[in-house]
Amino acid sequence: MIRSTIEILKNASPTAISIAGAVVFLALNLVIRAYLNPLSGYPGPWIxxxxxxxxxxxxxxxxxxxxxxxxxxKYGPIVRVSPTELAISDASAAKEIHRVGGRFLKSEFYDNIGHRGGKTLFNTTDPHRHAIRRKLLSAGMTRNNLAQLEPDVMKRVRLAIQRMAEEKKNRGVIDVFKWWTFMASDVIAELSFGESFKTLEQGQETQFVKALQNQSFFMAIRTTFPTLLPYAQLIPLPIFKEVQAGGQRIFMHARQAIGRYKTMLESGVSTRKTLFTNILKGGPDGLTELEIIQEACGYIVAGSDTTAITLTYLVWSVCKNPSIRDKLVEEVKALPEDFSEEHVRDLPYLNQVINEALRIHSAVPSALPRKVPPEGAKLAGYQIPGGTTVSTQAYTLHRDPDLFPIAESFNPARWENPTKDMKHGFMPFGGGSRICIGMHLAWMELLLGATLFFRTFPNAKVSIREGMCDEDMVMNMYLLVSPVARRCLIEA
Structure with missing residues (x-):
């Protein structure tokens, strides 16, 4: 047999030998991946x-x-989803992976999220650099600092509700997804740059807003095909060019707006306070102008989509349940006309509704990949080898039937007396030292937006006009979420 094989090889062309060698190499590689990989014993689909x-x-x-x-x-709390990655749905394991001071660092998945490889607070994997940057940026996101910015937020919320009322009068329905998106985009722009995008005033989707809305999908492209992006202009597929163009459009706007604001600060012109005011006034130990621009880009993308999505699904879910709507309306209608966040921050049912919206329709439902430390770790009863990528996803944690019975049901009452385990399994803003820095700002917008909406439209209900149906609200889930039909029509 060996002799006949040698004869075959002697008579074969170089091309045939190369192809045969490639096939053998591929077969061996697949065998090694399947049976000699340290993850070979973990449950999961064969592929x-x-x-x-x-x-x-x-x-x-x-x-x-x-x-x-x-x-x-099908397989349990630990599932192998690729040759090198395990998905974990155990709440205790998730708490360990994401705890403050933990050694599960962000994986290389995050390297390609930023525009042209730019590093921001969100995608920085080095814990030391992250700690330094978070310390610099967190001052702008404290409750005390945000209290000074609340009038700007409330002004935009009131304008959004005004535009909704106008659309109701002219169209008969309100597309809350559109208006919440415009509102959240304008808020984060005004707080970041001192100037709004003015999408609420324009009332229509601009090229810039379209680029913002597409960023979640574009991030999926960037993280899936990182080696191809530098050659995007050479690839005859529009999507690759759109990825580059969308990111560039956001980057250029941020650079110009930050530049204008910095010039006003340096000239002594009276300017409104922003999230970056103190950093722009800072000394050599602060962020460079490029780093500030990169952070601003991150703020714009994260701060517009996440809040808008949560408010959209909150309104939709409440309007589908008249008893929940009526109870919420009863609570918020007792507020003074000039209410502030301080008036609504501790309203029990409003907070329960927001928590439930964040649970069942988390704006960031996807995997948050981390690397197991070199010495390995025991998670959910398994000893995981060091260097393995492990990921948890809010979508599954928030549907754990042991923590959240009848998990697909929108039931704010479950948050009346939440258990310790419920709190551990609830991660709408991430967890540990990497928890979302904009959480307090998001909560302010959710409180003010939901309150003013249901005070203004106490009889709101989901519309069936223009073909609107539940299928329109199926979640398209990349890194962030959007309704598949990119609309949510409400009658009020």
Whole structure:
């Protein structure tokens, strides 16, 4: 047999030998991945042993959280989703992975989220650099500092409700997804740059807003095909060019707006306070202008989509449940006309409604990949090898039936007396030292937006006009979420 094989090789062309060699190499590689990989003993679908392509396909389809959730239902709290990654749905393990001071560092997945590889607070993987940057940026996001910015937020919330009332009069329905998106975009722009995008005034989607709305999908492209992006202009597919163009449009706007604001500060012109005022006034130990621009880009993307999505699904869910709506209206209608965040911060039912909206329709439902420290770790009863990528996703944690019975039901009352385990499994803003720095700002917008909406439209209900149906609200899930139809029509 060996002699005949040698004869075949002698008579074969170089091309045939190369192809045969490639096939053998590929076969050996697949065998090694499947059976000699330290993760070979973990449960999961057969394809995950050999390749992560199917998982990437689900990611690019906006369906990965649902796909991984189904795997957890079938295989349990730890599932192998690719040759090198495990998904974990155990709340105690999630708490350990994301705890303050933990050694589970962000994976290389985050390297390609920023525009042209730019590093921001969100995608910095080095814990020391992250701590320094968070300390610099967190001052702008404290409750005390945000209290000074609240009038700007409230002005935009009131304008959004005014524009909704105008649309109701002219169209008969309100597209709350559109108006919440415009509002959140204008708020974060005004607080970051001292100037709004003025989308609420214009009342229509601009190229810039479209670029913002597409960033979640574009981030999926960037993280899936990082090696191709430098050659985007050479690839004859529009999507790759749109990824580059969208990111560039946001970057250029941030650079110009920050530049204008910095010039006003330096000239002594009276300027309104922003999230970056103190940093721009800072000395050599602060951030460079490029780093500030990169952070501003991150603020714009994260601060517009997440808040708008949560308010959209909150309104939709409440309007589908008249008893919940009526109870919420009863609570907020007793407020004074000139109410502030201080008036609504501790309203019990309003906070329960917001928590439930964040649970079942988390704006960031997707995996948050981390690297297991070199010495390995025991999670959910398994000893995980060092260097393994492990990920938790809010979509599954928030649907754990042991923590949240009848998990698919929108039930604010479950938050009346939350258990310790419920709190551990509730991660709408991430967790640990990497918890979302904009959480207090988001909560302010949610409190003010939900309150003013249901005070203004106490009889709001989900519309069936213009073909609106529940299928329109199925979540498209990349890194962030949006309704598949990109609309939510409400009658009021």
């Amino acid at each position: 995950s042993k050999y390749t992560g392509l199917y998982e990437k396909y689900q990611f690019l389809s906006g369906n990965k959280p649902r796909y991984v959730h189904r795997l957890h239902k």
